[in-house]
Amino acid sequence: MLPKHNLKAYDAELTELRALISQMGGMAQSLLEDAVAALLSRDSARAQSLISDDEAIDALEIEVERLAVQTIALRAPMADDLREIICALKISSILERIGDYAKNIAKRTTALSDDDISDHISILPEMARLASGMIQATLDAFVERDAEKAADVRDRDIRIDTIYNTLFRDMLSHMTENPDAITPSTHVLFIAKNIERIGDHATNAAEMVYYSATGNILETDRRKNDSTSYTTRDEIDQN
Amino acid sequence: MNVDPSNALMRDAEAASAEGIPPKMVARSVNVHYGATHALKDVSLDIQGYEVTALIGPSGCGKSTVLRCFNRMNEMFENTQTSGQVTIDGMDIYARDIDVVALRARVGMVFQRPNPFPKSIFDNIAYGPRIHGLAETKEDLEQIVEASLQRAGLWDEVKDRLKQSGTALSDGQQQRLCIARAIAVQPEVILMDEPCSALDPIATGKIEELIEELRTGFTIVIVTHSMQQAARVSQRTAFISRGELGEYGPTVEMFTKPRHERTKDYIMGRYG
Ligand SMILES: Nc1ncnc2c1ncn2[C@@H]1O[C@H](COP(=O)(O)OP(=O)(O)OP(=O)(O)O)[C@@H](O)[C@H]1O
Ligand SMILES: [Mg+2]
Numbered sequence: 344m345l346p347k348h349n350l351k352a353y354d355a356e357l358t359e360l361r362a363l364i365s366q367m368g369g370m371a372q373s374l375l376e377d378a379v380a381a382l383l384s385r386d387s388a389r390a391q392s393l394i395s396d397d398e399a400i401d402a403l404e405i406e407v408e409r410l411a412v413q414t415i416a417l418r419a420p421m422a423d424d425l426r427e428i429i430c431a432l433k434i435s436s437i438l439e440r441i442g443d444y445a446k447n448i449a450k451r452t453t454a455l456s457d458d459d460i461s462d463h464i465s466i467l468p469e470m471a472r473l474a475s476g477m478i479q480a481t482l483d484a485f486v487e488r489d490a491e492k493a494a495d496v497r498d499r500d501i502r503i504d505t506i507y508n509t510l511f512r513d514m515l516s517h518m519t520e521n522p523d524a525i526t527p528s529t530h531v532l533f534i535a536k537n538i539e540r541i542g543d544h545a546t547n548a549a550e551m552v553y554y555s556a557t558g559n560i561l562e563t564d565r566r567k568n569d570s571t572s573y574t575t576r577d578e579i580d581q582n
Numbered sequence: 583m584n585v586d587p588s589n590a591l592m593r594d595a596e597a598a599s600a601e602g603i604p605p606k607m608v609a610r611s612v613n614v615h616y617g618a619t620h621a622l623k624d625v626s627l628d629i630q631g632y633e634v635t636a637l638i639g640p641s642g643c644g645k646s647t648v649l650r651c652f653n654r655m656n657e658m659f660e661n662t663q664t665s666g667q668v669t670i671d672g673m674d675i676y677a678r679d680i681d682v683v684a685l686r687a688r689v690g691m692v693f694q695r696p697n698p699f700p701k702s703i704f705d706n707i708a709y710g711p712r713i714h715g716l717a718e719t720k721e722d723l724e725q726i727v728e729a730s731l732q733r734a735g736l737w738d739e740v741k742d743r744l745k746q747s748g749t750a751l752s753d754g755q756q757q758r759l760c761i762a763r764a765i766a767v768q769p770e771v772i773l774m775d776e777p778c779s780a781l782d783p784i785a786t787g788k789i790e791e792l793i794e795e796l797r798t799g800f801t802i803v804i805v806t807h808s809m810q811q812a813a814r815v816s817q818r819t820a821f822i823s824r825g826e827l828g829e830y831g832p833t834v835e836m837f838t839k840p841r842h843e844r845t846k847d848y849i850m851g852r853y854g
Contacts, residue, residue: 346847346852346853347852347853348850348851348852348853349851349852349853350851353851419809419810420850421809421837421838421849421850421851422837422838422839422840422846422849422850423839423846423850424850425837425838426838426839557839558838558839559839
């Protein structure tokens, strides 16, 4: 533990900021996992209720902003404190975006409810679990000021990217063979893309945590594994 | 980290040397005793020219003592012993043949409480140039007085009442008068010991603006208790802790990622 500030109220504000970020992270994780679960069980009612959960995350983001600005104004934070507050601000906006992606997944539940593409979407919970694990690890690293843990989060992103690439090719050939399935397949691709983006966002948040913990920028040799933007029809046909 | 502490200290001491440019003043292994009090322990510090170096640290850590080493002001106290080396442009200022009065003209000082002489505004500024023989004629002297007051940003406020007593000015104006007085003898280095601690934020802002302005022509070392002030005015910051140099580096780094726990605790306002 770091030594305490001369002002108790200052410590209390930083503790509250950390608690708010943890809370937001937990909510974003559940929202993501529940959205994918609702999708798989074709549970439109549950999906609908999740859409309003996203508003709670948005409200927390505003609260984090308010508290961070207040602390900067009143305490003139320095060094580790300054980095941590800036990091909290950035992470909260990342978590808000993650909430949006999860909400977007929930919204597609209705669009998928009639179509039988269960084989193709059975991998989505695994993707969501991986992404949720990245959020969890990032927040743990934030609260524990653990630079190593933050750096490790980046490597996990590769696994999500790999699953996404496989699913992408899979869906393209599925659509080629079944023109009727183009609409639901497109939804599946968007959902998978959303989860893949959540992984990217968690990675960015982890990079912020690394900076907060060390004061150094994590070098950007990200092994990006999303090759789908270069995939052509010819390649699909060959596969 | 397994860094040889003496090397680390040296690296810190030289943190100010910008590539290739020799420092304006150098302190090497300076020890100061006030009677039985060992106030400075092996302090080594390079002061880079045309920059503002801030000295920060808890009360009683030795900031003022460090500052006073640079113009031998510590000798004004009884029972003081100074050892080690301090140079200006490579010249040892503690050498036997040094004229201390001339040294203090090169390395001027501004104190915490504005301390104008109980004389006219004009005479406050003219005093130094007169005793150092910097003005041959009355016109020369008037020219120096005006230029110094201009430089200190005080001219417009006092030009119509140069005969009034310096002590009749506001605290902020008095402090700028003292800065004008310090620069009137054309020093190379100006030492400032908490120059704004008696001033309100507006008067403080004016002095800080002035410091930034003066940096183009002078080398400045400032002691301050305000982290924000150190951050605003300086390019390098030295953290003094219990009579030792705790950490020294570029100001931005000191306030965003200090390397030592003690520095961190101090600037973040934590219990050590
Ligand atoms: N003239 C003196 N005679 C005896 N001891 C002195 C004298 N000046 C300073 N000291 C002692 O030397 C140590 C360093 O004092 P110094 O004034 O340099 O500290 P400082 O960092 O400037 O403190 P502050 O922030 O309170 O001004 C202190 O322990 C102080 O009591
Ligand atoms: Mg002092």
